[in-house]
Amino acid sequence: MSSAITIERILALQARYTRCIDNNVLEEWPDLFLDECLYMVTTAENHRNGYRSGIIYADTKNMLVDRVAALRQANVYEKQSYRHILGLPYVTGNDGAEAESETPFLVTRIMHDGQTSIFATGVYLDTYRSAGDALKFSRRVAVCDSSRIDTLLALPL
Amino acid sequence: MNVNVAPGSIPNAPEPSEWPESTLTRVPYWVYQSPEITALEQQRLFEGPVWNFLCLEAEVAKPGDYRTTFVGAMPVVVARDFDDEIYAFENRCAHRGALIALDGGGHARDFTCVYHAWNYDLKGNLKAVAFEDGVNGKGGMGKTFCRADHGPRKLRIALFCGLVFGSLSDDVPPIEEYLGEDVARLIKRVLHKPVVVTGRYTQMLPNNWKLYFENVKDTYHASLLHTFFTTFRINRLSQRGGMVVSPDGGNHASFSFIDTKNSETNYAAMGIRSENEGFALKDPSLLEVVDEFNDGCQMQILTVFPNFVLQQIQNALAVRQVLPTGQTETALNWTTFGFADDTPEMTRLRLRQNNLAGPAGYVSMEDGAVGGFVQRGIAAAAGERAVLEMGGSSTANEGTRATEASVRGFWKRYRGLMGI
Numbered sequence: 001m002s003s004a005i006t007i008e009r010i011l012a013l014q015a016r017y018t019r020c021i022d023n024n025v026l027e028e029w030p031d032l033f034l035d036e037c038l039y040m041v042t043t044a045e046n047h048r049n050g051y052r053s054g055i056i057y058a059d060t061k062n063m064l065v066d067r068v069a070a071l072r073q074a075n076v077y078e079k080q081s082y083r084h085i086l087g088l089p090y091v092t093g094n095d096g097a098e099a100e101s102e103t104p105f106l107v108t109r110i111m112h113d114g115q116t117s118i119f120a121t122g123v124y125l126d127t128y129r130s131a132g133d134a135l136k137f138s139r140r141v142a143v144c145d146s147s148r149i150d151t152l153l154a155l156p157l
Numbered sequence: 158m159n160v161n162v163a164p165g166s167i168p169n170a171p172e173p174s175e176w177p178e179s180t181l182t183r184v185p186y187w188v189y190q191s192p193e194i195t196a197l198e199q200q201r202l203f204e205g206p207v208w209n210f211l212c213l214e215a216e217v218a219k220p221g222d223y224r225t226t227f228v229g230a231m232p233v234v235v236a237r238d239f240d241d242e243i244y245a246f247e248n249r250c251a252h253r254g255a256l257i258a259l260d261g262g263g264h265a266r267d268f269t270c271v272y273h274a275w276n277y278d279l280k281g282n283l284k285a286v287a288f289e290d291g292v293n294g295k296g297g298m299g300k301t302f303c304r305a306d307h308g309p310r311k312l313r314i315a316l317f318c319g320l321v322f323g324s325l326s327d328d329v330p331p332i333e334e335y336l337g338e339d340v341a342r343l344i345k346r347v348l349h350k351p352v353v354v355t356g357r358y359t360q361m362l363p364n365n366w367k368l369y370f371e372n373v374k375d376t377y378h379a380s381l382l383h384t385f386f387t388t389f390r391i392n393r394l395s396q397r398g399g400m401v402v403s404p405d406g407g408n409h410a411s412f413s414f415i416d417t418k419n420s421e422t423n424y425a426a427m428g429i430r431s432e433n434e435g436f437a438l439k440d441p442s443l444l445e446v447v448d449e450f451n452d453g454c455q456m457q458i459l460t461v462f463p464n465f466v467l468q469q470i471q472n473a474l475a476v477r478q479v480l481p482t483g484q485t486e487t488a489l490n491w492t493t494f495g496f497a498d499d500t501p502e503m504t505r506l507r508l509r510q511n512n513l514a515g516p517a518g519y520v521s522m523e524d525g526a527v528g529g530f531v532q533r534g535i536a537a538a539a540g541e542r543a544v545l546e547m548g549g550s551s552t553a554n555e556g557t558r559a560t561e562a563s564v565r566g567f568w569k570r571y572r573g574l575m576g577i
Binding site: 042043052053067070077154 | 261354355356357358359360361362363382384385388389436438439440443488493504505507508509511512515516517519522523525526529
């Protein structure tokens with residue numbers, strides 16, 4: 001069945017996600033989410049404490065579209081790019097219609113002058129659903145291990 | 158050629174002891190670069206007659222709750238004792254100087270230094286010294302040793318609207334007097350009922366702390382650097398606004414009101430209308446504002462010298478603590494909050510509007526970088542100076558935000574304390 005949420009489909013979505021951001025095709029990034037979704041960047045400490053506020057918080061796909069528009073048109077930040085290195089998704093649940101996984105990430109930030117740093121590490125807490133043939137995120141919470149953000153968080157994690 | 162030039166022997170090198178002119182409209186760049194200035198700031202400013210913001214009362218809500226923070230470079234423990242009073246003391250063991258509390262906070266009945274197990278109560282009093290009487294009659298502390306004579310430095314505490322301030326000085330005025338009438342009133346305006354913390358994070362700024370504190374006070378840059386509102390044609394230029402500066406210059410608040418001449422206060426509708434004119438938000442509900450303080454003021458940014466910011470951007474509420482962590486590094490500690498009686502709808506509104514501020518904030522992310530742009534720009538300009546002439550040369554309250562009056566106020570206060 002094409003609607004089954006297989007590990008292959010999960011891996012393909014994860015790979016496409018990092019490619020969108022690292023290759024600077026952010027416009028495709030919102031399409032990886034359902035219309036009603038949650039994308040959030042938070043910290044391990046806030047997650048542990050049950051704090052709901054995110055460093056980025058979007059509960060509609062249109063908010064992700066707006067985030068990209070703002071980064072392209074409004075916000076001022078030095079030219080930079082990320083390189084995401086992902087660990088393997090550990091599937092924590094899969095009832096056929098919805099699956100959940102945890103995927104570790106390491107994100108380096110490369111500034112225009114070549115300065116490269118480990119910008120963030122953490123784990124993606126994901127929930128997936130099928131929308132037609134496509135697998136999409138209904139929820140992606142990027143839980144950063146550290147509570148520190150260096151300078152600013154422009155591009156999404 | 159001898160390249161080993163002794164410090165101070167370079168002709169025309171700036172002497173970081175004198176201000177260039179007796180005016181508040183010039184700021185010499187050495188003030189952001191000099192290690193001597195940093196040392197002097199710790200002594201005269203952070204440990205001087207000021208109220209440093211430490212934490213929210215809500216973060217030490219119950220007896221035994223504690224948080225660790227800093228006063229300038231000084232590590233500090235803030236704790237609520239079982240008498241329900243809040244105390245703060247230097248996070249430094251009286252014995253060898255090790256940190257007494259190692260983590261960011263939690264719950265404790267007392268504190269024991271890990272090094273030699275000296276024990277302190279929640280007020281910071283030294284209560285027990287391990288092997289004080291020795292072992293089997295040998296060793297132990299000398300007969301003249303008195304625990305009460307030893308202990309970390311204690312801070313005076315002032316509570317105001319759920320904010321916890323601390324001071325090392327006996328000469329600091331009472332908190333309301335320190336804040337000034339206008340700033341005190343505008344803190345009360347926001348913090349008028351019990352708050353609930355919704356998140357905490359730290360933004361590391363690549364610049365001297367003063368550059369950030371000036372930035373928060375600088376109303377001139379707001380619509381120029383932060384183009385989110387103007388790009389999406391959410392017109393802010395006609396909005397009524399103003400600023401107050403405390404008499405000593407150190408504290409300020411700037412604010413803007415929903416324009417009453419334009420009855421349309423529905424930002425969602427404004428967002429849709431702007432679709433034909435250019436960029437528009439796909440989800441303009443982000444900008445729906447609830448006039449929760451019943452006064453039409455939709456943005457208020459307030460500072461208390463030397464390290465506190467209270468933010469109301471629409472319904473996004475936060476406090477920010479500005480802490481120097483190095484000559485050219487500053488920790489900006491954000492705590493977002495709502496109120497205990499927020500409805501689920503109001504909570505969601507705040508969570509969404511929190512996108513406006515913070516390290517990824519639509520109208521604030523630039524502030525994380527711009528101090529670094531200055532710090533890098535002035536790398537070779539210790540003898541040069543910044544120009545602060547927008548709105549004249551005074552620090553007076555003004556009915557406009559096209560002014561640098563509150564930045565000049567900062568320097569008036571700073572120089573008064575520093576004696577430079």
